[in-house]
Amino acid sequence: MYPELKATIERLGTESELIAPERRQLLEAIATWVDQRLASNVGADLLFICTHNSRRSHLAQAWAAAAAVYQGIDGVRCFSGGVEVTEVHLNIVDALIRQGFIVDGSDGPNPAYMVNIDPELEPALCWSKLYDDPENPQKDFAAVMVCSDAEEACPFVAAADARFSLPYRDPKEADDRPEEQRVYDERSLEIAREMVYLFSKVK
Numbered sequence: 001m002y003p004e005l006k007a008t009i010e011r012l013g014t015e016s017e018l019i020a021p022e023r024r025q026l027l028e029a030i031a032t033w034v035d036q037r038l039a040s041n042v043g044a045d046l047l048f049i050c051t052h053n054s055r056r057s058h059l060a061q062a063w064a065a066a067a068a069v070y071q072g073i074d075g076v077r078c079f080s081g082g083v084e085v086t087e088v089h090l091n092i093v094d095a096l097i098r099q100g101f102i103v104d105g106s107d108g109p110n111p112a113y114m115v116n117i118d119p120e121l122e123p124a125l126c127w128s129k130l131y132d133d134p135e136n137p138q139k140d141f142a143a144v145m146v147c148s149d150a151e152e153a154c155p156f157v158a159a160a161d162a163r164f165s166l167p168y169r170d171p172k173e174a175d176d177r178p179e180e181q182r183v184y185d186e187r188s189l190e191i192a193r194e195m196v197y198l199f200s201k202v203k
Helices: 003-012 021-039 056-070 090-098 148-153 180-200
Strands: 044-049 076-081 102-105 113-116 124-126 141-145 160-165
Touching: 003 056, 003 180, 021 044, 021 141, 021 160, 021 180, 044 056, 056 076, 056 090, 056 124, 056 180, 090 102, 090 180
Parallel strands: 044 076, 044 141, 141 160
Antiparallel strands: 102 113, 113 124
């Protein structure tokens, strides 16, 4: 794992007291689902869903994957999707880079980014897509709703083995404002802290 990313995760692992008790319960429920899947010798696929698949779902995908690698948990795969297709917001890419990921990207109206956790591992490929895109799992996965809009717009996710509501505030509220970078960094670290806590609870 890249040293700066590892250092970020190690620091966040000491901050679980910043997670509200009700949030810890939600995260522990997801960890229990992951435990059950792995104990049954089947993989645990997590599909993080927000409306536009442009911000929060990609942060959750990247940090969940990194937290699983940090904990040495095999068999977990992380994906993201939305109910509309837009593009991965550049502020998300910048926040991940500042916090230790190595990110390579492409040009175009809906660019794809390779989010690297460790030089020895395949990167996660992130681009904006529908939650039921063929590149996402089609059955036996957990749908994790990370924004209230997606929760309302997507009340049923076909073939999901489990569904969890884990909403986060949208950092886009700070776009083009002086506090933009701070808000994106804070939201990224909030999601990271919770993903680190989640995977610390996986046996």
